[in-house]
Amino acid sequence: MKYDLWQRLFTRFLQTFHLKRFFERHRSFKEMHQSSYAKEIGQALSQQLKANAQMEMSQLLEKLHTEQDGLTEAHAYQQQQTHGLNEVAQEKPLTWWQHVWYCYRNPFNVLLSLLALVAFLTDDFTGGLIITIMVSLSTLLRYWQESKSNKAAESLKAMVTNTAMVLRHNVNTQDQILIKQRYGVEVKQLKSIQFEIPIQYLVPGDIILLSAGDMIPADCRILTAKDLFVSQAAMTGESMPVEKYAAAHTSDINSPLELDNLLFMGTNVVSGTARAVVMSTGIQTYFGALAHRVTATDYAVTSFQLGVNKVSWLLIRFMLVMAPIVLFIKDRKSVV
Numbered sequence: 648m649k650y651d652l653w654q655r656l657f658t659r660f661l662q663t664f665h666l667k668r669f670f671e672r673h674r675s676f677k678e679m680h681q682s683s684y685a686k687e688i689g690q691a692l693s694q695q696l697k698a699n700a701q702m703e704m705s706q707l708l709e710k711l712h713t714e715q716d717g718l719t720e721a722h723a724y725q726q727q728q729t730h731g732l733n734e735v736a737q738e739k740p741l742t743w744w745q746h747v748w749y750c751y752r753n754p755f756n757v758l759l760s761l762l763a764l765v766a767f768l769t770d771d772f773t774g775g776l777i778i779t780i781m782v783s784l785s786t787l788l789r790y791w792q793e794s795k796s797n798k799a800a801e802s803l804k805a806m807v808t809n810t811a812m813v814l815r816h817n818v819n820t821q822d823q824i825l826i827k828q829r830y831g832v833e834v835k836q837l838k839s840i841q842f843e844i845p846i847q848y849l850v851p852g853d854i855i856l857l858s859a860g861d862m863i864p865a866d867c868r869i870l871t872a873k874d875l876f877v878s879q880a881a882m883t884g885e886s887m888p889v890e891k892y893a894a895a896h897t898s899d900i901n902s903p904l905e906l907d908n909l910l911f912m913g914t915n916v917v918s919g920t921a922r923a924v925v926m927s928t929g930i931q932t933y934f935g936a937l938a939h940r941v942t943a944t945d946y947a948v949t950s951f952q953l954g955v956n957k958v959s960w961l962l963i964r965f966m967l968v969m970a971p972i973v974l975f976i977k978d979r980k981s982v983v
Contacts, residue, residue: 692936696903699868699926700895707868713852713924715870717814720822724829726850733849733865733928735912735938740797750789754959756782758966810843811864812856853925857910859918866932867910867923869893875919877910882934888917903933 699707708714718726741749759782766775815822818840827833830844841856846864849855855867863877869891876888883904895908903909910923913934929935 692933693903696866696906696909696926696933697900700903700906700909704868704870707926708924711852711924711926713854714816715854716816717854718850718852719817720815720825723815723848723850723853724825726852727848730850730931731929732847734847735930735932735935746793747786747790750793751782751786754956754963756786758959758963809846809862809864811846811849811861812841813844813849814841814854814856816840849925849928851925851927855923855925857916857921857923859916859920861916863910863912863914863916865912865925866927866934867925869908869910870922870924872921873919875921876917877914878917879904879911879914881913882911891921893921 702710712722759778763775763778763782766772766778815826818826823833826842830842830848832842832844846862849865854870855864857863857875869875870893872891872893875891877891878888879885890907891910892907895906900906904911910921911934912932930938
């Protein structure tokens with residue numbers, strides 16, 4: 648009972664001063680899917696995926712305003728203006744002053760800052776100056792190292808591009824120019840063609856071709872499949888690939904991830920080939936909805952930072968206990 652009371656008081660203290668993030672364990676993507684966190688995505692998305700899986704193919708194509716041989720380039724461009732790029736939510740980079748503050752704000756630096764303040768108030772300028780220099784160097788060193796790491800990560804990310812094989816029909820001379828401007832692809836053939844484009848330009852209604860090694864670029868419904876096996880480990884935690892079909896073989900399911908005629912962004916093709924229609928892109932996908940919830944939360948604290956915070960709070964507790972004792976003993980001695 649006493650422990651619960653202290654726990655509630657401490658939790659209220661952390662919430663009041665916005666320090667709760669330092670004491671939370673970061674959830675992995677797999678944990679969020681397997682826990683009730685995934686259920687918070689909403690029943691609407693699950694119901695929509697189930698309805699699309701059970702819908703007749705002709706009805707689904709009509710709903711997406713597409714055909715078996717794909718969209719026209721003009722229609723694809725119009726869809727992109729409506730739905731945006733096929734990108735999931737990402738953490739926004741911090742401004743330099745936010746990054747500096749993020750590097751400074753940990754209990755250990757706060758403790759040292761308080762000690763420096765006490766040193767200055769007690770006319771110990773040398774001690775206060777030394778502590779201030781230590782805190783400044785620690786903060787700036789962390790800021791410099793993290794800035795270098797972030798720039799290197801962004802450079803590596805820019806070097807990696809993912810593409811998808813997409814179908815287009817009724818391609819004319821004007822479409823050829825537009826395709827070259829948008830995707831950097833020079834198309835020589837007219838009418839029905841297939842070519843690779845960056846996955847961020849995919850839109851609902853696009854017809855894509857998949858083969859072994861391809862990453863699923865969006866939530867899709869399979870049109871045709873031959874010996875198609877897909878790894879869904881990133882979404883479900885299953886180590887073994889699952890076979891996918893053009894027709895649904897299961898009707899009584901609890902999760903849309905169990906539907907065997909749907910493909911989900913974030914999974915990849917292990918073997919086989921398929922033709923699929925894109926149903927949803929970006930944050931409208933199952934993966935995108937989870938990613939959006941992740942990036943909406945605060946920045947994750949690493950295990951090392953959690954360890955430093957625990958040591959810092961331990962020192963603070965010792966200080967709160969020992970300081971009154973020392974002052975009390977000193978006062979008693981002065982009286983004697």
